[in-house]
Amino acid sequence: MSIGTAAPQPRPATVTPYVHHGAVGEVFLIFLRNLALNILTFGFYRFWARTRLRHYFWSQSEMFGDRFEYDGRGLELFLGFLFIAFIVLLPIGATYNVIATFASTDEVTQIWLSVVGYIGFFLLIGIATYRARGYRLSRTRWRGIRLFQVGNEFVYGPMFLLLFTLQLVTLGWATPFANTWLERYRIKHTYLGSERFSFDGRARDLYGRFAVGWLLALFTFGLGYFFYKAREIAYFAERTHVVGISFRFQVSALRLCGFWLLNMLILIVTLSLGYPFVQLRTARFVSEHLSIVGEPGFSAIQQVPADLPVLGEGLADAFDMDGM
Amino acid sequence: MRSATVRYLDGKSAAARAVTAELELSRLAVYDDGDGVLSRWPLDSLHSVDRWTVARGPLRLGVRGEPGVRLIVEDHAFRQTLLSAAPNAGRPPKRPLPPALKRLSIMGAAMAAAFTALFVAAPWYAGPVTELIPLSWERQFGEQVSDLINTNAGWGVCESEAGNAALDRLSNRLAASAGLSYVPTVTVVSLPQNNAFVVPGGYITLLSGLIEQSTSPDEVVGVVAHEFGHAIERHSLKRLVRANARSVLLGAMLGGSTLIARQIAEAGASLWELQYSREAEEEADRIAVDILRRAGITTAGLKRWFGRLAEEEGAETGTDDQSTPATNYFSTHPSTLARFQDVPVYAGDQGLDDSEWQAIRTICD
Numbered sequence: 001m002s003i004g005t006a007a008p009q010p011r012p013a014t015v016t017p018y019v020h021h022g023a024v025g026e027v028f029l030i031f032l033r034n035l036a037l038n039i040l041t042f043g044f045y046r047f048w049a050r051t052r053l054r055h056y057f058w059s060q061s062e063m064f065g066d067r068f069e070y071d072g073r074g075l076e077l078f079l080g081f082l083f084i085a086f087i088v089l090l091p092i093g094a095t096y097n098v099i100a101t102f103a104s105t106d107e108v109t110q111i112w113l114s115v116v117g118y119i120g121f122f123l124l125i126g127i128a129t130y131r132a133r134g135y136r137l138s139r140t141r142w143r144g145i146r147l148f149q150v151g152n153e154f155v156y157g158p159m160f161l162l163l164f165t166l167q168l169v170t171l172g173w174a175t176p177f178a179n180t181w182l183e184r185y186r187i188k189h190t191y192l193g194s195e196r197f198s199f200d201g202r203a204r205d206l207y208g209r210f211a212v213g214w215l216l217a218l219f220t221f222g223l224g225y226f227f228y229k230a231r232e233i234a235y236f237a238e239r240t241h242v243v244g245i246s247f248r249f250q251v252s253a254l255r256l257c258g259f260w261l262l263n264m265l266i267l268i269v270t271l272s273l274g275y276p277f278v279q280l281r282t283a284r285f286v287s288e289h290l291s292i293v294g295e296p297g298f299s300a301i302q303q304v305p306a307d308l309p310v311l312g313e314g315l316a317d318a319f320d321m322d323g324m
Numbered sequence: 325m326r327s328a329t330v331r332y333l334d335g336k337s338a339a340a341r342a343v344t345a346e347l348e349l350s351r352l353a354v355y356d357d358g359d360g361v362l363s364r365w366p367l368d369s370l371h372s373v374d375r376w377t378v379a380r381g382p383l384r385l386g387v388r389g390e391p392g393v394r395l396i397v398e399d400h401a402f403r404q405t406l407l408s409a410a411p412n413a414g415r416p417p418k419r420p421l422p423p424a425l426k427r428l429s430i431m432g433a434a435m436a437a438a439f440t441a442l443f444v445a446a447p448w449y450a451g452p453v454t455e456l457i458p459l460s461w462e463r464q465f466g467e468q469v470s471d472l473i474n475t476n477a478g479w480g481v482c483e484s485e486a487g488n489a490a491l492d493r494l495s496n497r498l499a500a501s502a503g504l505s506y507v508p509t510v511t512v513v514s515l516p517q518n519n520a521f522v523v524p525g526g527y528i529t530l531l532s533g534l535i536e537q538s539t540s541p542d543e544v545v546g547v548v549a550h551e552f553g554h555a556i557e558r559h560s561l562k563r564l565v566r567a568n569a570r571s572v573l574l575g576a577m578l579g580g581s582t583l584i585a586r587q588i589a590e591a592g593a594s595l596w597e598l599q600y601s602r603e604a605e606e607e608a609d610r611i612a613v614d615i616l617r618r619a620g621i622t623t624a625g626l627k628r629w630f631g632r633l634a635e636e637e638g639a640e641t642g643t644d645d646q647s648t649p650a651t652n653y654f655s656t657h658p659s660t661l662a663r664f665q666d667v668p669v670y671a672g673d674q675g676l677d678d679s680e681w682q683a684i685r686t687i688c689d
Contacts, residue, residue: 021380021381025379026376042578042588042589043578055374055375055376056376058374059374059376059377059381060376061383064551065331065340066340066396067381067382067384068378069373069374071419073419075421075425075429076425077431079428079429079432082432082435082436083428083431083432083435083578084441085435085577086435086438086439086576089575089576090572090573090576091570093363093575093576094568094569094572097568097572099573101465101564102457102461102464102465102569106466130628141392142338143338143340143394144333144335144338144392144393144394145332145337145392146392147336193337193338217682230549254441255614296338298338298339298340299337299338299339300337301337301338301339302337302338303335303336303337303392304337308478308587310422310424310425311427311428
């Protein structure tokens with residue numbers, strides 16, 4: 001445990017582990033409670049359930065001797081969902097139903113409809129992902145300082161759609177470019193109090209590894225992707241900076257692949273009910289591999305007033321996305 | 325133990341300081357070795373930041389009214405002292421709703437109410453909404469559905485020149501009598517059941533069992549008139565609007581919640597749908613009688629058909645009382661016996677002459 005001092009001296013970069021203290025027993029109790037209340041409320045408890053789990057997971061995450069804090073409310077998520085359901089999902093659903101019923105069944109019309117559906121779907125996914133991240137950050141404190149996200153979901157959303165499409169038409173070859181662009185956008189618009197995160201990764205550094213992974217994927221039912229992904233995670237971590245620190249996330253492709261496969265297995269076997277345990281596994285996995293390089297200038301991190309979202313992200317719930 | 329070294333975060337920067345915290349009579353004082361007293365807080369204003377690290381991990385305290393200020397107590401003995409001296413130290417704060425969230429909650433309640441109202445009121449607005457749908461859309465949609473059912477379902481569609489001509493003449497006569505702006509298409513498919521149905525746009529399908537089991541043409545004509553009743557009132561389209569409205573509302577409302585919740589809600593909705601089906605049947609019966617009477621066709625066939633159906637049902641269930649409340653509530657059609665009794669008898673022709681009736685009887689041969 002280290003106590004930050006105002007005057008860090010230049011010396012070889014220290015490496016501090018990120019630690020997660022979560023325990024299966026505690027997660028299980030929260031899981032049981034959430035499950036029972038979800039059943040009793042026909043699933044409407046899910047916003048409060050998710051909030052409770054986040055409270056737990058945040059409070060068990062530690063960096064430089066200090067736990068993270070989550071102060072979101074279930075009500076914020078619920079209302080966010082309600083507004084989205086009414087203003088966005090209802091009109092879309094109604095329009096879709098009318099079109100699906102009365103539209104002509106000829107091929108050209110059907111193709112046009114699929115194109116519109118595709119664009120709408122991935123656009124909304126992109127927007128929802130970005131807004132949900134903004135909400136989570138805005139409800140997170142570390143050392144009493146609030147995190148937040150700026151940027152615009154109406155830039156991120158269309159770019160997400162565009163880059164995803166690019167990946168499809170290039171048979172995946174746009175992946176390093178797409179992922180780097182999106183990561184840069186997310187990181188650059190993240191603040192820890194007064195301190196802005198920066199990102200200096202470039203897609204071209206990843207292409208060598210990607211080429212090997214792509215070829216490997218051809219013979220491994222796609223699992224060769226992890227050969228690339230492990231590198232991408234490590235690269236993005238070391239290229240992310242804030243107040244003089246950067247990150248280290250060293251993981252072997254095999255380990256990452258095994259971790260992911262077991263997560264999928266848990267979700268499939270438990271019909272997604274085991275999601276909290278996948279979350280715990282993820283937190284521990286991160287804890288095992290993530291460390292912080294360098295010593296931050298703690299006193300430089302100042303609390304600043306920020307424009308925080310009042311409500312949680314409703315679209316994310318509609319798409320059944322949670323994300324940590 | 326009255327004092328200990330704790331970590332202090334002032335809520336303004338992320339720099340943690342090691343300070344001395346000392347328990348006074350009703351307050352906690354925090355000293356910095358150089359600067360003297362940093363702050364004094366009433367004991368009851370101290371609360372734990374979260375419920376989880378109280379049991380396991382460092383005690384993390386916040387101060388009511390000073391967001392971001394944190395005291396982290398690692399020392400075990402001092403932590404126990406604080407937990408017993410400060411009444412709220414062991415639990416997270418009760419946070420009152422900020423005004424913005426309060427306002428939004430009221431709007432949210434209004435929206436939830438609107439959702440419920442839209443769901444419950446689907447039967448009432450389904451009619452007016454259906455009226456907004458152009459007949460040409462309905463016809464186009466109905467034709468597709470009818471094709472899908474009659475040809476793609478693998479049922480044999482029965483056709484003969486004379487039979488089709490007879491059905492066309494009948495349809496024209498009934499349409500004229502009903503004042504319909506289009507002439508419904510009547511198709512016969514080869515299926516042994518004694519039944520008929522209509523899809524949107526007036527596409528009527530007769531099952532060959534209906535024709536075979538009828539003793540005279542006015543029975544078949546009566547059933548066709550009944551399906552005309554559905555077509556005129558656009559019952560199937562209304563039903564579709566209701567079902568779609570409910571499924572859209574449920575889809576939007578339940579979002580990412582469990583499949584089970586969805587199934588329960590949909591089962592409830594479909595149980596409710598039964599009631600509207602019964603009303604639709606009664607309405608179609610009334611219209612059928614009206615159309616037949618104005619076309620100068622006897623309604624005796626329709627009545628006889630219901631009578632025979634009631635007898636068959638009675639034989640199946642071993643009872644001749646069809647109107648027990650339970651079967652009445654759960655069936656889509658009103659009790660057949662009641663329908664039989666409700667059809668008034670008007671005299672008229674048979675609706676089809678002998679050669680037409682012969683042509684229709686042999687349409688599947």
